[in-house]
Amino acid sequence: MRILLLLIVFVSLTFANEYFSSPYTIWKDGEYLLWTPDDSLPISPNEFCQALKRNNSTIGAPSCREIGEWQRDTISILYGNWLSNNLNKEMSGELLKARSKMMTAKISALEDKIVIFMTQKNGLLQIALFNETAAQPQAAGSVTLSNNKNAIADNIVKNYFAKNAERRLTKSERKRIAEEPDPYFQETKKMDLWVGANIGYSQAEIPLTPYNWYKNKLNSRVKRYRVTKDSLSLWNFLEDESLVLSAYVGATWYGIFGGEIFYRYSGHDVKTDSKDTTYRELDHWKFGIHDIGLTLHVTHSFNTTKWLEISPFAFFGFQYSFLAENIELKDNVKKPSAAYSTRIEFEDVYKGGVFGIGSRFLFKKNFGLVFRTGITTRGRSEDTTPDPNAVAEPTIIGGLTVDGFINAGIEYHWNWK
Amino acid sequence: MQVLNKSLQPGFEKKNLFDGVVGDLKTKKSFFLLLCACLFFSGCSGTSNWESSWPTYKTVLEKNDSIALIGRGDVFTLMRAKWYSNRLQIPMDSIYPFFENFSDSLIVKTLSESFSNITILEKKYQQRFPEETQKLDERIFIEGHFPEQGKSITLENKNTPRYLLLIHEITLGTDLNKSSFFDYSQKQNEIDQKKAPVNMSVIMSFTLWDNLTQVPLYSAISEQQRKIFPKTSLEDIADLLKLTIKEIPQKISSGVKK
DSSP states (O other): HHHHHHHHHHHHHHOOOEEOOOOOOOOOOOEEEEEEEESSSSSSSHHHHHHHHOTTTTOOSSSEEHHHHSSSOOOHHHHHHHHHHOOOOTOOOOGGGGHHHHHHHHHHTTOOOEEEEEEEEEEEEEEEEEOOTTTOEEEEEEEOOOSSSHHHHHHHHHHHHOOOOOOOOOOOHHHHHSSSTTTTOOOOOOEEEEEEEEEEEEEEEESSSSGGGHHHHHOOOOBHHHOOOOOOGGGGGOOOOOOEEEEEEEETTTEEEEEEEEEEEEEEEBBBOTGGGGGEEEEEEEEEEEEEEEEEEEOEEEEEEEEEEEEEEEEEEEEEEEEEEEEEEEEEOOOOOOOHHHHOOSSSSSEEEEEEEEEEEEEEETTTEEEEEEEEEEEEEOOOOOTTSSSSOOOOOSEEEEEEEEEEEEEEEEEEE | HHHHHHHSSSSHHHHHHHHHHHHHHHHHHHHHHEEEEHHHHHSOOOOOSSSEEEEOOOOOTTTTTTTTEEOOOOEESSSSHHOOOOHHHHHHHHHHHHHHHHHHHHHHHHHHHHHHTTTOOTTTTGSSSSSEEHHHHHHBEEEEOOOOOOOOOOOOTTOOEEEEEEEEEEEEEEETTTTHHBBBSSTTOOOSOOHHHHEEEEEEEHHHHHETEEEEEEEEEEEEEOOOOOOOOOOHHHHHHHHHHHHHHHHHHHTSSS
């Protein structure tokens, strides 16, 4: 009981201080090499191995030894002494790097072994860890010295080797990883071809613009099948808020410039005035807008991980819009009213522009998830010069229709390098 | 009177209040956006550090601390030699040796005034050390010869100086910009056009080295410009060089970490 109490008091007295640390791997059944520039090691390799097994159940059967080849070598003695002089809590790993080329070579030849540097200074045991990945300590800190060597070893293990140990790689696995190209490095694709479909929403009001730009259009109602206050925008006649479906095929060349051909459909009810009794004969009246267009893309790709590439892009282009009318009288109406027969007619085709921005998330090089937002316009197509003998300027119906859209789509990609 | 009556109506006042709130929100929002923009742009236009101190550089150098100078006239480089040759009436074939000796005596003399316990080591002493780079900032590196880790420099009289002063290079030229020498993102920006020089300039890089722990206590790059007058003489050049070298003790003491 007394021993236990003493142990508790002792454990609470031992503390550790970490100077810096970067992520490093601990191997199962790994080799742990102890290195000191002092006269002798503060703990024996055997004691350290026992502590590893005591405190980390995933460590397997580690082997520990003193790194004699470094203890005897002039180059590593110089660096060891220098490190012992300069290791303190204000240091970072970068500042403590080994500058000598021969020392750097020694560290990179460690393969998957881990070197634990120990030196006694100011009544503390300074610790620094090295592995093959860099010629600088991966982690450093200090633990308290005491006569109980097992306690020192436990303290070191708890602070630096308490994490989950990974399976040691075989020679061929190590070779393969060493020869593997950098995951962040990818050749620019010569061509990236995609087909996709998206679903979105469009409305006349574009966010962050004043409402009074739209107020008249949105409040406008069609009376007696043709009468509206204004006919410049289609949104004087049709409901602007709508679901938009689209299918498209496109390609990017050399990761910069691209093009896309799209087909888009949206359905819009006519905004009939509910007070107008003329419409009592009507079952429904709506228009489908079919758009076909071509856009040019400017894009830039960021390779974030092996399996995800993010490419923001901007696009602009033109489109042709066709309005397909869908009108039906109630079954009991034998003869439609005169107003029905002389109802509004839209142009056969409207020509407009489309522009916007988007971002593509390409998973595993083939599966794309795309978000876009932009603005489309539809205008009257002026394919013929106006007749100078015409009596009056004809009424422009749908001379300028603007709406904003947002959509999300899925794509399949083919790449050529 | 009518206006006053109108403003007393409850509806009118309510509307006014609402307008006020919206207005406030708008100003706040635009102010916030402006702040974001400012932060964004200040982040982009990063200023570079032209000096760096080791974390443990905390004690100011005493005047009688032992210090050894490495790097004298042998680190001096002359650019636009022909311009200087014409200006000073020194023939081209002797201008380089002339400036080497001239700068050597200036460096030695000026630094001896600043440090009482200074040892001047022989020329080309730094050639014994490996050539390396010393990082000052993300993009700024000094190239030079630095003593090895773990080995203190001992003088011929068996004394070990406390500090070493390493002068890596001193470059005299016209209209020089330290960015085009040391900032690796701007090293390619050479101007390929002839123009009349406006300033004489000196660029110098140096390091204060702790000889006991073998760490670079303080490194800096300094730049001095002086307007060229029609009668620019050797004295003006000497003044400019002296001014640059006198910066060393000043910078060393101002670089101490607080």
